[in-house]
Amino acid sequence: MDKNMNYGEDYKYIPATSIASGTGIEVLPDLYQFTVQIVNIVMVGDPKKDEHFVLIDAGMPKSVSMIQRAIEDRFGVDSQPKAIILTHGHFDHVGALIELVERWNVPVYAHELEIPYLTGQKQYPEPDATVEGGLVSKMSPIFPNDPINLGDNVNVLPADGTVPELPEFKWIHTPGHSPGQVALFREKDRALIAADTFVTVKQEYLYRVMTQEKEISGPPRYLTTDWKAAKESVEKLAQFHPSVAVTGHGLPMTEEELTKNLEKLVQNFDDIAKPDYGKHLH
Template structure:
């Protein structure tokens, strides 16, 4: 392994699951996603050319490579990896994947400190209003990974995505400083990262059973609620027909349209917690 490439110092297996764990969903002819415990990663393309979006939970690299082989064949290797952001559940298998694949990784420059070992994310807020998964969030890794020895590249400023000419990236901070979503105009498919999710991520029961509801970002790791609300407005304005969230099941149709509008209108009561160390001047 490259001496400058390592997972975080607090990287560890997190014993969490959901009824969707292990499922591969094909939601467009060239778009698949897989639920790795409680988070989704996405594969865009065909066996001749595809891109991986996000890198799963800690210790998941072998699982991700196995899923890729089941979709694209035994020689499956992406043209690139795109990261929506660098939280532990989106980069958990990244180093192992890069050891095997040696492909470029694209992310927003504001995420680079958390991807190059320079800066840790704020510790999860166990005091925030929410369910059991918020209360035990201190077990979640927050230290930075270091892929400075890999081919880490900034997403182009013009919104294009290398290796995905039909897609563009959308800046959606709030949950993390440099979070991005991915959108394809032709069929209005949105990969929303954690800016908009379809499960209440702090509730143990709802995560376990994958109860579908349009929600804002996970409360225990969201540090800027003003930016998070603006990011939801930005994604709703795209009028997506289908959404693949970072957490929860894909959603489409009237349920998505109505759920997004309700979240935009009532974000302060649906998404923003009544208390927590990152809540400032909610009311």
């Protein structure tokens, strides 16, 4: 293990949370969503069958204890995943990653276009506080933006679309919110881990984030830099006709509710998701 890992100089605890923080939802027997303040991590694996599971994303800064407790509550004391899959590298998806890798010494995987942001080579564009939205957009400049450096501890996802340690899933490139964002899809039951390609809460508005008011939306506006690609990524996922979706922010959606809302988002993306103003509009 490469021990020369570090967070950016601006990594810090962010005092933003929701009523769902610290709670989990068993979406399917082997698909478990756990909310860390304002973001979801996912555990893929059935604790009733075996202890083999994979962790998707790594929560908010300073959340390692919360994540560790959640995993032990679900899979037992001293449990650890076979791998960590990153949907992308924004601060709220890698916040506890270094501590978890140091503790578990497990492989981490991400899309090749995301690797520079995970190895200290490139920095994401600054969050856009001017974008149309509420208080979360306004406070976004305080969010950590310096790149994390995982050194040699991050690996490129296989080019053939397979997901290490999750043979039934395939990864789907869904850029727009970040260059190398991926979603994960399982054909047999059409289960989708959508990352921030679309979410089920208006992430720009603090009240809705705090109360987790359920509403389909596009990716969080303050960190989305390519709206054309973001729209195309939503359209791409809709073509898989998912039966259940876990998103990076908000509550799961299933069956008819998901189908109707995803179709609505595809048809009205510019009205629902795309902001009327902001520095990344073209």
